[in-house]
Amino acid sequence: xxxxxxxxxxxxxxxxxxxxxxxxxxxxxxxxxxxxxxxxxxxxxxxxxxxxxxxxxxxxxxxxxxxxxxxxxxxxxxxxxxxxxxxxxxxxxxxxxxxxxxxxxxxxxxxxxxxxxxxxxxxxxxxxxxxxxxxxxxxxxxxxxxxxxxxxxxxxxxxxxxxxxxxxxxxxxxxxxxxxxxxxxxxxxxxxx
Amino acid sequence: xxxxxxxxxxxxxxxxxxxxxxxxxxxxxxxxxxxxxxxxxxxxxxxxxxxxxxxxxxxxxxxxxxxxxxxxxxxxxxxxxxxxxxxxxxxxxxxxxxxxxxxxxxxxxxxxxxxxxxxxxxxxxxxxxxxxxxxxxxxxxxxxxxxxxxxxxxxxxxxxxxxxxxxxxxxxxxxxxxxxxxxxxxxxxxxxx
DNA sequence: GTCTATAACGTGATAGAC
DNA sequence: GTCTATCACGTTATAGAC
Numbered sequence: 001x002x003x004x005x006x007x008x009x010x011x012x013x014x015x016x017x018x019x020x021x022x023x024x025x026x027x028x029x030x031x032x033x034x035x036x037x038x039x040x041x042x043x044x045x046x047x048x049x050x051x052x053x054x055x056x057x058x059x060x061x062x063x064x065x066x067x068x069x070x071x072x073x074x075x076x077x078x079x080x081x082x083x084x085x086x087x088x089x090x091x092x093x094x095x096x097x098x099x100x101x102x103x104x105x106x107x108x109x110x111x112x113x114x115x116x117x118x119x120x121x122x123x124x125x126x127x128x129x130x131x132x133x134x135x136x137x138x139x140x141x142x143x144x145x146x147x148x149x150x151x152x153x154x155x156x157x158x159x160x161x162x163x164x165x166x167x168x169x170x171x172x173x174x175x176x177x178x179x180x181x182x183x184x185x186x187x188x189x190x191x192x193x
Numbered sequence: 194x195x196x197x198x199x200x201x202x203x204x205x206x207x208x209x210x211x212x213x214x215x216x217x218x219x220x221x222x223x224x225x226x227x228x229x230x231x232x233x234x235x236x237x238x239x240x241x242x243x244x245x246x247x248x249x250x251x252x253x254x255x256x257x258x259x260x261x262x263x264x265x266x267x268x269x270x271x272x273x274x275x276x277x278x279x280x281x282x283x284x285x286x287x288x289x290x291x292x293x294x295x296x297x298x299x300x301x302x303x304x305x306x307x308x309x310x311x312x313x314x315x316x317x318x319x320x321x322x323x324x325x326x327x328x329x330x331x332x333x334x335x336x337x338x339x340x341x342x343x344x345x346x347x348x349x350x351x352x353x354x355x356x357x358x359x360x361x362x363x364x365x366x367x368x369x370x371x372x373x374x375x376x377x378x379x380x381x382x383x384x385x386x
Numbered sequence: 387g388t389c390t391a392t393a394a395c396g397t398g399a400t401a402g403a404c
Numbered sequence: 405g406t407c408t409a410t411c412a413c414g415t416t417a418t419a420g421a422c
Contacts, residue, residue: 008387023300026220029415040389045417047387097298101355104362105290105298107216119362127368146382148375154359154368155375161358162294162351166320169297169312175320175347182341182348186379189339201405223398233407234399240405244398 002038016058080137195231209251273330
């Protein structure tokens with residue numbers, strides 16, 4: 001992943017992002033990061049205090065990117081259901097899984113409050129924005145009054161995260177697609193009711 | 194975890210089951226297993242060919258146990274919705290996550306077809322049984338005709354798996370509860386329609 | 387800012403004694 | 405069947421030269 005026109009610290013963060021996604025925190029060694037970034041031991045420990053410090057920088061950047069991409073669909077045109085549908089069905093590297101959700105399974109991430117915070121915040125903001133979209137849809141009469149926006153927002157995020165899990169287990173994106181179609185079908189039926 | 198009245202190979206499997214749940218495959222070392230089980234290196238390599246072989250035995254047992262516990266709710270009394278509700282709301286170690294779903298995030302598990310197979314099969318059977326329960330509910334008129342049992346079954350499994358992810362990220366079971374309430378609410382609205 | 391050297395310890399496995 | 409010894413290599417970091 002060596003990229004010539006990029007600062008060493010920048011390259012280290014980008015390599016860490018990629019390796020955290022592929023192998024998780026426990027499975028990613030400082031040595032692997034250094035090799036991937038084309039940097040020596042000394043460089044890494046000059047720019048970062050250690051593995052957790054570097055991981056924190058990488059996680060924050062990935063989290064910001066994820067929320068920005070989600071906002072593209074949430075703030076887009078269409079009904080609430082159309083925007084949520086666009087979000088769930090947009091092109092994704094389903095078999096690679098969610099770069100943030102993956103970290104929630106890592107015991108070393110969950111055990112460290114500094115590292116867990118950006119993961120928690122990411123899901124909290126996603127859920128919050130989805131709840132706003134759903135509330136809007138209910139006010140516009142696109143969805144029934146009985147729908148609980150907060151609970152349903154959590155459900156949508158959970159279907160996304162769980163869909164990733166099923167797809168990786170199966171080695172196929174089909175189960176992700178099914179899970180998404182299922183929840184969209186339930187939401188559509190609710191709208192019609 | 195040393196348990197006196199148990200065969201060494203039995204203790205090794207039980208320790209592996211617990212450590213795989215807590216730390217995942219990559220994060221679990223043979224040495225840690227041996228110490229937990231109170232067995233030496235030689236014992237482990239006498240009974241098992243290595244780490245993957247021992248992990249396979251542990252995963253199979255956990256998978257069987259999971260499916261058996263799920264069947265208790267699926268085969269129980271009540272409507273389809275009541276049985277699915279009982280399944281999702283039964284007592285669970287939510288913050289510890291799903292011992293099988295956790296493995297789907299592990300690159301070394303996914304990369305090894307022998308180790309991935311039991312994980313995939315577990316979800317496939319869960320999804321299959323849920324689809325049967327939903328089909329039954331539709332035939333009995335408990336659920337609307339527009340509901341797709343296969344897709345919805347995937348959705349329910351995904352909500353469960355995703356709920357675990359959200360709960361671990363938040364360090365609280367609340368988001369799991371919300372995600373489950375959300376999908377049950379959508380299913381209930383569908384039933385009423 | 388970057389590099390190499392070194393260190394103390396862990397990993398996954400084999401060999402062979404008991 | 406169980407144990408300890410040994411091995412080659414990886415991990416996470418520190419020290420200090422360039």
